[in-house]
Amino acid sequence: MRTISVGLCALALASCGGGGGNAGSVPNSSGSGNAASIALTFSSATLPASTPAGSGVTVTALVKDSNNNGLGNVTVTFSSDSGLITTAATPAVTNSSGIVTAVIGTGGNSTPRTINVTATAGGQTAKGTVQVTAAQPTLQLLFSSPTLPSSGASGTQVTITALVEDANNNSLAGVPVTFAADSGVLTVTQGTSDSNGHATATLATAGNQTNRTINVTASENGISTKASVLVTGTTVTPTSAPSSLTIGVSAKFVFTVTDSAGVAVVGTPVTFKSAAGNPVTADAADASSGGSLVTGANGQVTLDVTPTASGTDTLTVNAAGASAGASFTTTSLSLSVNLVDQSTGAIVSAMPQPLVEYTSSSCIQVNATYSSNGVGTSGAALVTTSRGVLYTDKACTVPLGTGTEPFSSSGNMTPVYLSSPNSGTATVTVTVQGGGPMQAASVYFNAKLTPQSNITLTANPSHVLPNPTSACTNLSVLTATVRDGTSGASGVINNLVQGVPVQFTLVSDPSGGTISTPVVVTQANGQAQTNYCPGSGTTPENGVVVSASFQAPGITITPATNQTASATLTVAGQAVFVSMGTGNTVDTTETTYSVQWTVFVTDSNGNAVANATVNGALQPVSYTKGYLVYLNGSWVIFPGSVPLTTSLTPTDGAANNGVVGPAALYNYWCPNTDLNYSGVWTPTDFLTSYPYVAGVSGTLITYAPNYPVSSLAGKPYQSVMPGVPGNVTSSGVTNAAGQTILTVTYPKDHSYWTNVNLTATAFALGTQSSTTAFFQLIGATSDYSSSSTQPPGATSPYGVNKCEYAF
Numbered sequence: 013m014r015t016i017s018v019g020l021c022a023l024a025l026a027s028c029g030g031g032g033g034n035a036g037s038v039p040n041s042s043g044s045g046n047a048a049s050i051a052l053t054f055s056s057a058t059l060p061a062s063t064p065a066g067s068g069v070t071v072t073a074l075v076k077d078s079n080n081n082g083l084g085n086v087t088v089t090f091s092s093d094s095g096l097i098t099t100a101a102t103p104a105v106t107n108s109s110g111i112v113t114a115v116i117g118t119g120g121n122s123t124p125r126t127i128n129v130t131a132t133a134g135g136q137t138a139k140g141t142v143q144v145t146a147a148q149p150t151l152q153l154l155f156s157s158p159t160l161p162s163s164g165a166s167g168t169q170v171t172i173t174a175l176v177e178d179a180n181n182n183s184l185a186g187v188p189v190t191f192a193a194d195s196g197v198l199t200v201t202q203g204t205s206d207s208n209g210h211a212t213a214t215l216a217t218a219g220n221q222t223n224r225t226i227n228v229t230a231s232e233n234g235i236s237t238k239a240s241v242l243v244t245g246t247t248v249t250p251t252s253a254p255s256s257l258t259i260g261v262s263a264k265f266v267f268t269v270t271d272s273a274g275v276a277v278v279g280t281p282v283t284f285k286s287a288a289g290n291p292v293t294a295d296a297a298d299a300s301s302g303g304s305l306v307t308g309a310n311g312q313v314t315l316d317v318t319p320t321a322s323g324t325d326t327l328t329v330n331a332a333g334a335s336a337g338a339s340f341t342t343t344s345l346s347l348s349v350n351l352v353d354q355s356t357g358a359i360v361s362a363m364p365q366p367l368v369e370y371t372s373s374s375c376i377q378v379n380a381t382y383s384s385n386g387v388g389t390s391g392a393a394l395v396t397t398s399r400g401v402l403y404t405d406k407a408c409t410v411p412l413g414t415g416t417e418p419f420s421s422s423g424n425m426t427p428v429y430l431s432s433p434n435s436g437t438a439t440v441t442v443t444v445q446g447g448g449p450m451q452a453a454s455v456y457f458n459a460k461l462t463p464q465s466n467i468t469l470t471a472n473p474s475h476v477l478p479n480p481t482s483a484c485t486n487l488s489v490l491t492a493t494v495r496d497g498t499s500g501a502s503g504v505i506n507n508l509v510q511g512v513p514v515q516f517t518l519v520s521d522p523s524g525g526t527i528s529t530p531v532v533v534t535q536a537n538g539q540a541q542t543n544y545c546p547g548s549g550t551t552p553e554n555g556v557v558v559s560a561s562f563q564a565p566g567i568t569i570t571p572a573t574n575q576t577a578s579a580t581l582t583v584a585g586q587a588v589f590v591s592m593g594t595g596n597t598v599d600t601t602e603t604t605y606s607v608q609w610t611v612f613v614t615d616s617n618g619n620a621v622a623n624a625t626v627n628g629a630l631q632p633v634s635y636t637k638g639y640l641v642y643l644n645g646s647w648v649i650f651p652g653s654v655p656l657t658t659s660l661t662p663t664d665g666a667a668n669n670g671v672v673g674p675a676a677l678y679n680y681w682c683p684n685t686d687l688n689y690s691g692v693w694t695p696t697d698f699l700t701s702y703p704y705v706a707g708v709s710g711t712l713i714t715y716a717p718n719y720p721v722s723s724l725a726g727k728p729y730q731s732v733m734p735g736v737p738g739n740v741t742s743s744g745v746t747n748a749a750g751q752t753i754l755t756v757t758y759p760k761d762h763s764y765w766t767n768v769n770l771t772a773t774a775f776a777l778g779t780q781s782s783t784t785a786f787f788q789l790i791g792a793t794s795d796y797s798s799s800s801t802q803p804p805g806a807t808s809p810y811g812v813n814k815c816e817y818a819f
Contacts, residue, residue, distance in 0.1 A: 046077050046078070046083065046134065047075050047076070047077065047083055047086055047133045047134030047135070047136045048076055048077050048078040048080075048136070049075070049076045049080075049136055050073055050074065050075050050076075050088070050131055050132070050133050050134075050136040050137065050138040051073070051074045051076075051138050052071060052072070052073055052074075052129065052131055052138040052139065052140040053071075053072045053074070053140075054069050054070070054071055054072075054129075054140055054142060055069050055070040055071075055072075056069045056142075057142065057143060058142070058143045058144075058145045059095075059116065059117070059118060059127070059142050059143065059144045059145065060144075060145055060147060060179075061118060061122035061123070061124060061144055061145060061146055061147045061179075062122065062147035062178070062179030063117060063118055065117065065120065066117070067115070067117060068095075068096075068115045068116050068117030068118070069115070069116050069117075069142050070113055070114075070115055071090065071097070071113060071114045071115070071116055071129055071131070071140070072111060072112075072113050073088050073090070073106070073111070073112050073113070073114075073131045073133070073138065074110055074111055075088065075106050075110045075111075075112075075133050075134070075136070076110055081110070082106070082108070082109040082110025082111065083106060083110045084106050084107055084108040084109070084110060085105055085106065086105065086106045086110070086112075086133050086134060087103045087104065087105055087133065088103075088104045088105070088106060088112050088131055088132070088133045089104070089131065089132045089133070090104065090114040090129065090130070090131050091129070091130045091131075091132075092116055092127050092128065092129045092130070093127065093128045094119065094121060094125065094127050095116050095117055095118055095119040095121065095127045095142075095144070096116070096117045096118070096119035096120075097114050097115070097116045097117075097129065098114060098115050098117070099112070099113070099114045099115075100113070106133075114131075116129055116142055118144060121144075122144075122146075122147065123144065124143075124144050124145060124146045125143075125144050126141050126142070126143055126144070127141065127142045127143075127144060128140075128141055129141065129142060147178055147179040148179075148233070148234075148235050149176050149177065149178060149184050149187060149232060149233070149235065150176075150177050150178070150179065150235075151174055151175070151176060151189070151230050151231075151232055151235060151236065151237040152174070152175040152177070152237060153172060153173070153174055153175075153228060153230055153237055153238070153239040154172070154173040154174075154175060155170050155171070155172055155173075155239065155241055156170050156171035156172075156173075157170050157241075158241065158242060159241065159242045159243070159244045160196070160215065160216075160217060160226070160241050160242065160243045160244070161217075161243075161244065161245045161271075161272040161273070162217060162221045162222070162223060162243050162244060162245040162246040162271040162272045162332075163217075163221065163245065163271040163272040163273035163275060164216055164217035164218070164219055164220075164221070164271075165272075165273055166487065166489070166528075166543050167487060167489055167543075168216075169199075169214040169215060169216045170214065170215045170216075170241055171212060171213075171214055172191065172198075172212065172213045172214065172215055172228055172230075173210050173211070173212050174189045174191070174205070174210070174211040174212070174213075174230040174232075174237075175209055175210060176189065176205040176209040176210075176211065176232065177209055182209075183205070183207070183208050183209025183210075184205055184209050185205055185206060185207045185208075185209065186204060186205060187204065187205040187209075187211070187232055187233075188203060188204050188211075188232065188233075189203060189204070189205060189211035189230055189231070189232050190203075190230070190231045190232070191203075191211075191213040191228065191229070191230055192228070192229045192230075192231070193215060193226055193227065193228045193229070194226065194227045195218075195220065195224060195226045195227075195243075196215050196216055196217050196218050196220065196226050196243070197215070197216050197217075197218035198213050198214070198215055198228075199213060199214045199215075199216070200212075200213045201213055201214060201485075207625065208623075208625065208744070208745055211230070215228065215241060217243060220243075221246050221271040221275075221277045221280070221332055222243065222246065222280065222332040222333045223242075223243055223244055223245070223246045223332060223333030223334050224242075224243050224333050225240050225241070225242055225243075226240060226241045226242075226243060227239075227240050228240065228241060243333075244272065245271055245272020245273075246269065246270070246271045246272065246277060246332045246333060246334045247269070247270055247334050247336070248267055248268070248269050248329050248330070248331050248332075248334045248335055248336035249267065249268050249269075249270070249336060250265065250266070250267055250329075250336055250337075250338040251266045251267065251268040251312065251454075252264070252265065252266035252452075252453075252454070253265050253266070253327075253338035253340070254340060254451055254452075255339070255340050255341065255449065255450045255451065255452075256340060256341050256342075256343065256345065256346075256347055256448075256449025256450055256451060257317065257319045257340050257341070257342045257343075257346075258319070258342070258343065258344060258345060258346035258383075258385075258386075259319050259320065259321065259322060259342055259343070259344055260318065260319070260320070261318070261319075261346055261386075262316050262317065262318045263316070263317050263318075263319075263340075264295060264314055264315070264316055264317075265314070265315045265316075265317060265327055265338055266312055266313070266314050266315075267282075267312065267313050267315070267329045267331075267336065267338075268310070268311050268312045269282075269307050269311045269312075269313075269331045269332055269334070270311055271332075274536075274537075275311075276307070276309070276310050276311025276312075277307055277311050277331070277332050278307055278308070278309055278310075278311055279306050279307060280306060280307050280331050280332045281304055281305070281306055281331065282305045282306060282307060282313050282329060282330070282331040283305075283329070283330045283331070284305075284315055284327065284328065284329045284330070285327075285328050286317065286325055286326075286327055287325055287326045287327075287328065288321070288323060288324070288325035288326075288342075290317055290318065290319045290320060290321075290325055290342070291317070291318050291320065292315050292316070292317050292327065293315070293316050294313065294314070294315060294316075295313075295314035295315065295316055307331065313329070313331075315327065315329070317340075319342035321342065322342050322343055322344070323341070323342055324339065324340070324341050324342075325339070325340055325341075325342060326338065326339045326340075327340070341449070343449065344384055344385045345382070345383070345384050345389075345444070345448055345449050346381075346382070346383045346384070346386070346449070347380065347381070347382050347383075347393075347442065347444055347448070347449040347450070347451040348380065348381045348451060349378070349379070349380045349440065349442045349451040349452060349453045350379050350380075350453055351376050351377065351378055351379075351430070351440065351453050351454075351455050352376065352377040352378075352379055353376065353377075354375060354376070354377050354406060360376065360455055374431060374457070375403070375406065375407065375408035375429050375430070375431045376429065376430045376431070376455055377406070377427050377428075377429055377430075378395065378402070378427060378428045378429065378430055378440050378442075378453075379424075379425065379427055380393060380395075380417075380419075380424075380425035380442045380451070381423050381424055381425070382419045382423045382425065382444060382448070382449075383423045387423075388419075388420075388421070388422040388423025388424065389419070389421075389423050390418070390419050390420060390421050390423070391418075391419045391444050391445065391446070391448060392416040392417065392418050392419065392444070392445045392446075393416055393417050393419065393425055393442045393443060393444050393445065393448075394416050394417075394442075394443045394445060395412070395416075395417050395425075395428055395440065395441070395442050396440070396441050396443075397430055397438055397439065397440045397441070398437070398438055398439040398440075398441075399432050399434055399436055399437065399438035399439070399457070400430055400431055400432025400433070400434065400438045400457065401430075401431060401432070402428050402429065402430055402440075403428065403429040403430070403431065404428060404429070405429065406429060408429050408430075408431040412428050416445055419444075425442070430455070432457040433498065433505055433507075434457065434459075434505060434507060435457055435458055435459035435496075435507040435508055435509070435510070435538075436456070436457060437454055437455070437456050437457075438454065438455055438456075438457060439452050439453070439454040440452060440453055440454070440455075458509075458510050458511070459495075459496040459498070459507030459508065459509045459510075460496065460509065461494075461496060461509060461512065461562075461564045461567055462496045462497055462498060462567070463497075463567055463568055463569060463570050464496065464497025464498065464569075464570070464574070465494065465495065465496050465497050465509065465562075465564060465567070465569055465574065465575075466494075466495055466497050466506075466569075466574040466575075466577075467492055467493065467494050467495075467514070467560060467561065467562055467574065467575065467576065467577045468492070468493045468495075468577050469490065469491070469492050469493075469558065469559070469560040469577035469578060469579045470490070470491050470579055471488045471489070471490055471491075471544065471558065471579040471580070471581050472488060472489050472491070473488055474488070474579070474580070474581050474582065475581070475582045475584060475615075475619050476488045476544075476546050476581060476582070476583055477546070477583070477584070478523055478546050478547065478548050478549060478550055478583050478584075479525075479545060479546055479547065479548060480548055481548075484528065484543065484545035486545075486546055487528075487543045487544060487545050487546070488543070488544045488546075488581055489541060489542075489543060489544075490516055490527070490541065490542050490543065490544050490558060490560065490579070491539055491540075491541050492514045492516070492532075492534075492539065492540045492541075492560035492562075492577065493508070493534075493537075493538050493539050494508070494509045494512045494514065494534050494538050494539075494540070494562055495507060495508055495509060495538060496508075496509050497574070507538075508534075508536075508537055508538025508539075509534060509538050510534055510535060510536050510538065511533060511534060512533065512534045512540075512562050513531055513532075513533050513562065513563060514531065514532055514533070514534060514540040514560050514561070514562050515530060515531055515560065515561050515562070515563075516529075516530050516531070516532070516542050516558065516559070516560050517530070517558070517559045517560075517561070518544075518556075518557075518558055519557040519558065519559050519578065520555070520556065520557040521547070521551070521555075521556045521557075521583075522549055522550075522551045522552075522555055522556075522583075523546045523547040523548070523549040523550060523551050523555075523556065523583040524547025524548065524549050525544060525545050525546040525547045525556065525583065526544075526545050526547075527542055527543070527544055527545075527558070528542055528543040528544075528545060529542045529543075530542070540560075544556070544558060544581065546581075546583040547583070549583065550583050550584055551581075551582055551583045551584070552582070553582050554580035554581070554582055555580075555581075555582060555583065556580060556581040556582065556583060557578055557579075557580055558578065558579050558580075558581065559576055559577065559578045560576070560577050560578075560579075561575055561576040561577075562575060584615045584619070589613070589614050589615070589781055590611060590612070590613055590626075590772055590773070590774045590781050590782055590783040591611075591612045591614075591783055592609045592610060592611040592612065592754070592770075592772050592783060592785060593609065593610055594607055594608060594609045594610070594785075594787075598790060598791065598792045598793075600760075600792045600795075603759060603760055604757050604758065604759060604760060605757070605758060605759075605760055605763060605789070605790075605791060605792060606755050606756065606757045606758075607755070607756050607790070608753050608754070608755050608756075609628075609753070609754045609755075609756065609770060609772070609785070610751055610752075610753060611626050611746075611751065611752050611753070611754055611772045611774070612750055612751055613626065613746045613750045613751075613752075613774045614750055619750075620746070620748065620749050620750030620751075621746060621750050621774075622745075622746055622747060622748045622749075622750060623745045623746060624745060624746045624750070624752075624774045624775060625744075625745050625774070625775045626742050626744075626745070626746060626752045626754070626772055626773070626774050626775075627742055627772075627773050627775075628740035628741070628742050628754040628756075628770065628771065628772055628773075629740065629770070629771040629773070630736060630737075630738060630739065630740045630756060630768055630769075630770055630771075631684075631736070631768060631769045631771070632684045632734050632735065632736060632737060632766060632767075632768055632769075633683075633684055633767045633768055633769055633786065634682060634683050634684060634734075634766075634767045635682050635684070635733060635734035635765055635766050635767070635808075635810050636649065636682060636765055636808060636810070637682065637765075637808045637810050637811050637812050637813060638807075638808055638812055639806065639807055639808070639812065640764075640802075640803060640805065640806045640807075642799040646796075647796045647803055649764065649765075649808075682733065682734075682810070684733070684734065685733045733810060734765075734766055734809075734810055737758050737759070737762045737766045737768065737789060738756055738757050738758025738759070738762070738768075738789070739756075739757055739758075740754055740755065740756050740757075740770065741754070741755050741757070742754055742755075743755075746774075754770065754772055756768075756770060758789050759809075760791065760795070760804035760805065761804045761805035761809050762789055762805060762809055763789050763790055763791035763804060763805055764788065764789065764790065764791060764805070765789070765805060765808045765809060765810060766788070766789045767786065767787070767788050767789075768786075768787065768788075768789060769784050769785070769786055770784065770785045770787065771783070771784045772784075791803065791804060791805075
C-alpha cells in the first residue's frame with residue numbers, strides 16, 4: 013500500500029484549537045469537515061508498464077460541498093495498493109474549484125495488474141482503478157542492401173532482419189515474427205527471434221525484372237512495421253534512334269529493355285509518346301495482339317515515327333519501371349546510313365535491324381544518302397566510328413583521313429569501310445556539314461577463338477560457409493572469362509569471345525559440394541558464370557579446387573595450359589578463434605575505473621566472423637594486503653606486517669622482479685580462497701601454503717614468494733577472499749571486422765590490490781570458443797601522481813595482515 017499522508021493541520025492556529033474566533037472558518041471554504049462528496053477521474057484507464065519514473069496517469073479529485081459546489085482548501089489523501097502515487101505538494105489541498113491532482117506511476121514494477129486508487133477528504137472516500145498494461149515489443153526492419161538488382165541473379169537477394177526489442181531497447185528472444193511483401197518472393201530463414209532479437213528472411217525478385225518499390229512488413233502480436241526495398245537496374249535504351257527526320261518520311265526507332273545484368277526483358281508492356289505530337293505507331297513486325305505493345309524475344313520494340321512539321325521532338329518510351337527518350341529534329345532534309353556486307357551485298361545495319369555479328373577480320377562498307385524534299389542533293393559529311401578503324405578501300409588497308417566525305421549531286425556519299433580488331437559494337441555516325449542532319453548505324457564485331465585463346469577463372473567469395481542442408485544457401489559465384497589472345501600494332505588486344513561453351517569441374521572438394529550448371533556458354537562480355545554450392549563439411553585453406561576449360565574444335569591452343577584455368581576456395585565452418593587486447597587508457601568516474609578490451613573473432617583461416625555473440629567473465633586470481641606509501645617519487649605497496657617508515661627501501665627480491673615505479677608491488681600475493689569459484693567457501697577449498705614476506709633486515713626488505721608455513725599446511729581458510737572485484741559488460745555482437753568491446757569496471761580502491769582473469773567467449777553458428785587474459789587492476793595515472801594527495805585505496809580493501817589472517 014502506497015499512501016500520501018496529508019492529514020496535517022492545513023489552516024491557522026484557530027482551526028487547530030487555541031485562540032479565539034470561528035474555528036475552521038476559511039474564506040471560500042466550508043473546511044474539510046464540510047465535504048459532502050469526492051469523485052475521481054483518470055487521464056487514462058491504462059498505464060503502460062514501460063512508463064518511465066516520474067510519469068504516469070493523472071488522477072483528479074473533485075471535492076464538493078452539500079450544495080454541489082467545488083470546495084476549496086480541503087486536504088485530500090491519495091493512496092494506492094501498488095505503484096507509486098505522488099502529488100505536487102504535501103499536503104494535497106484542493107484549489108478554489110475543489111480540484112487537486114496526483115500522478116500514479118508503476119513504481120518500477122512492470123507487472124501487468126490493476127492498481128486500486130483511493131482518495132479521502134472530510135470523511136468522504138472515492139475509489140478508482142488503473143490497469144498496468146504489458147509493454148509491447150518494438151520492431152525495426154533492417155536490410156542488407158536498400159536496393160535489389162532487377163536481374164534476380166543468384167546471390168543478389170536482400171537479407172531482411174527484424175530486430176525485436178522491448179521498450180528499453182533490450183533484445184527479445186523467442187518472439188514469432190511474420191514477414192510479408194507486396195512483391196517479389198520472401199523466404200523466411202528464422203521466423204522466431206534469436207538471442208540477439210533477430211528474425212530474418214531473404215527477399216528476391218521472383219523473376220520480375222521491373223523497377224519498383226517492394227514494401228516489406230514485419231508483424232508480431234498485433235504490432236507491425238514497414239520498410240521498402242528498391243528494385244533497380246532495368247533500363248530502356250534507344251538502340252537505334254535517328255537524330256534527323258524528314259517531314260512525311262517514316263523513320264524507325266528501336267528501344268531495348270534490359271535488366272541489371274544486361275539480360276533482355278521479354279514480354280513487358282511498353283508505352284510511348286511523342287512530345288511534339290508527331291504520329292507514332294508500333295512497327296508491324298512488333299505489334300502485339302490485344303492492342304498492347306510488349307517487348308520481343310530480344311527485349312526490343314520498334315516504333316515508326318512520321319513527322320508532320322519542322323522542329324524538335326523527343327520520343328519517350330516507358331517499360332518495366334524505366335524510361336528513355338530519343339530526341340531528334342525534323343526538317344525537309346533527309347539522311348540515311350547503312351552498313352553493307354561486301355560478300356553478300358546485304359544491308360547489315362540499316363536501322364532498325366538487330367545488330368549482326370561479324371568477326372574482327374570483316375571489312376564492312378558504309379553507305380550514306382542525303383536528300384532534300386525527297387531529291388538527292390550534294391554536300392559533305394564527317395564520318396566517325398566508336399570502335400575500329402575507317403578505311404577508304406574495300407580491303408580495309410588504307411585508313412580514312414580526318415577530312416569530310418562528299419555527297420554526289422544525286423545525294424550518294426563516297427563509300428568508306430569499317431573494320432575492328434576489337435570485339436564489341438561499332439557505331440558509325442555520319443554528320444552533314446553546315447548544320448545538316450546526323451545519322452548513325454551499328455554493327456557488332458565478335459572475336460573468334462584463335463590458337464592464342466585463353467581462359468581465366470575466379471571464385472567470389474573465395475571463402476564460403478558450409479551448407480548444413482541440401483539447400484544452396486551459401487554459395488560462391490564462379491566466373492570464367494574467355495579471350496582470343498590477339499595482339500595488334502598497339503599491343504595486346506585480347507578480345508572477349510562470345511558463344512564459347514565452358515566446362516566447370518570440381519577437381520577436389522572435401523566438403524562434398526556441387527556445381528549448379530557444369531556447362532555454360534560465354535556471353536557478349538566473354539564470361540560464363542555458374543554457382544559452387546559447398547557441402548556440409550569443411551575444408552583446409554584452399555581445400556576446394558575448381559577448374560574451367562573450353563573446347564576449340566579444329567584449333568590447337570598453344571600452350572595447352574591456356575585452355576584450362578583453376579581457382580581455389582575454402583569451406584570453413586565456424587571454427588571460431590578468439591583473441592583480445594587492451595591499451596593503456598583507463599576511463600574514470602568519481603568512484604570507479606573502467607578498462608576496455610577489444611575482442612577479435614575469426615574463423616580457422618583468420619577471416620573475421622561478424623555477428624558473433626561475445627560474453628565476458630571476470631574471476632579473481634590473487635590479492636594483496638598493506639598500505640600505499642609515497643617512496644622515491646612513486647606510490648608503492650608495503651605489506652602491513654612491515655613497520656611503516658619512508659626510510660625503508662625495497663631490495664630487488666624475487667617478488668618485485670626489479671619493478672620500480674608507480675604502485676610497483678613489493679609485496680606478497682595471497683591466492684583466491686574460492687578455489688572452485690562457487691562464491692562461497694567450501695571444505696574443498698584448501699590452501700597448502702601462503703606467500704608472504706620472509707623477514708626484515710634493518711631498512712631492507714627481503715622477499716620469499718610462496719613462503720611455506722608448515723603449521724598451516726592443509727588448513728582451510730574459511731573465508732572467501734578477495735571475491736569478484738568488479739564486473740564485465742559486452743557491447744554485444746561482433747561487427748563486420750569481427751570485433752567487439754568488453755568493458756571491465758571496478759572500484760577505484762581495488763586498483764593495484766587485485767589480479768584477475770578476464771575470459772571472452774564467442775558463440776557463432778553453434779560453435780563456442782574462448783580466451784583468457786591475466787591482468788592487474790590498475791588505476792589512472794592522474795590519481796597516483798601527487799605525494800600530497802592520497803590515492804584511492806591507500807589501505808588495501810583486504811586488510812593489512814598476512815594471508816593466513818582474514819584482515
